[in-house]
Amino acid sequence: MQKILFKNIDVPDARSLDTYKSRGGYAALKKALSLPPEKLISMVEESGLRGRGGAGFPAGIKWKFLPKDRNRTIYLICNADEGEPGTFKDRHIMEFDPHLLIEGMTITAYAIGAHHGFIYIRGEYNWIAKLLMSAIIEAVTEGFVGYNILNSGFSFYIDVFRGAGSYVCGEETALMESIEGKAGRPRLKPPFPATFGLYGESTVIHNVSTLSCVPFIIEKGPEAFSKIGKPRSHGTKLFGISGHVNKPGLYEYPMGTPLRKLIYEAAGGVRGGKRLKAVIPGGLSSPILTADEIDVEMDFDSLLSIGSMLGSGGIIVMDEDTSIPMIAQKTAKFFAHESCGQCTPCREGTNMIKFLIDRIIAGKGGHTDLEQILRLCRYIKGSTICAFGAAAAMPLNAMIKKFRGEFEALVR
């Protein structure tokens, strides 16, 4: 099976530049620098690469949104905030194959005309931030990053910027606010980052895994990428499987692989021979699936068609003994804690839902409380500046609707 992001995962010391080069690393960068930037943009567009950060926006189209004026300052940001519960994919790329990301960023920067890039990494990944910084220094020393890269006349610098603990800073505009020395409160869009991003300049922002697909596309050609996966969901994806499985971990599979196969083949099935109860397919913000729904194929469209989301590809598996109201309680606590507080429906709504679920679990809730939670979910969704509101409302709504009996058993 073709590996794109994990091609070096079994190689000892893949982290070092020498090993990376000996495995063909930075060949894609050399090829890229010999081509005009417009050609690279069309290659990425043809490959059908879609963002791996959650929303799945086509990368080539995002790049084309940049103003055509080549004299403007353009920033490239790599989103390594990885705060979505159930998600642990980007850390692996950065920890075990940092040059893959650095190469992907440098090619992207050349394509879009950026000379300064940031890797915004969550503060808890302290050791990875240090590894990244030394990998960048290695790359600068050999001329793959920095001034006049490989004598091409193109220069590009990368800074590692550490977050300080905030889930909402993974939202692209909150992340930019954070780099600008502010609290991470998302901005109203439009204007979109392509015209008004970091420091008010044009900015392209991508997830770690998105940028790490770029070297493969440039080296092997867009068809090599688009022939993997499914129509409209090309390439491979890193699926992080956690919870009640025998072999939790991170697995690279083509887009469109059935969820059943990931749980039973890759992750070795439900642990202790228990029956499966439910699965959260794409990080905590994605609506929960029942055991009957796991024949779904893991791609953008298939999950949408059954009312869920591919999201970050963080798959959380729950066995028959799991209490869904307990999961809902943790979910509500998370979103109430992480709401940045600027939109009233989100700030008040998430806290109200948490209060109601706590009351239900304490055995003091009534039937009207369940209705009230569903109503709050409806009010929050769509009435906030960023997608956080929807990310909080959708999963809670699905948990109550699909496992209503369990909640009703707790209320009077």
Place this chain on the structure above:
Amino acid sequence: MINENTRKTIERFIRKFPCRDSALVPSLSLIQRENGYVSEADMEELAKILRLSEARIFSVASFYTILSLKPIGKYHIQVCSNVVCSLLDGYPLVDYIAKILGIREGETTPDGMFSLASVECLGSCGYAPALQINMEHYENLTYERIEEIVEMLRSGEVWK
């Protein structure tokens, strides 16, 4: 107190980024790492160095969860209490650690050695349950492993 070395690093941050305000979050994190928390005096000093208002510094410092505005233990034990880690421990880890240390969540031991907090997902879900002590991650935890770690820290052994 922001010491000479810390100040130098902050000045490096100021030069490094295209805009001096960008030094704010890195400087606060640095003070947190160096001093164990960010005091009011630190924020006043930082306001002067960065030429920003104290209100601005406080508004940012109080937003991010890694930054503590009150003194905490020498070892700050942050236990993940999110979904996956909760699925994998029969008995909540945070209660277990609270029992070993003899304190409740949010408290510090009288000798100032340990403080305990529950936090959100640490990005270790595939290796759950997980916790973080200061800046180090500990994964695939068992009750025995936790006791070992606490013992190691108590005896002052250098740890990974």
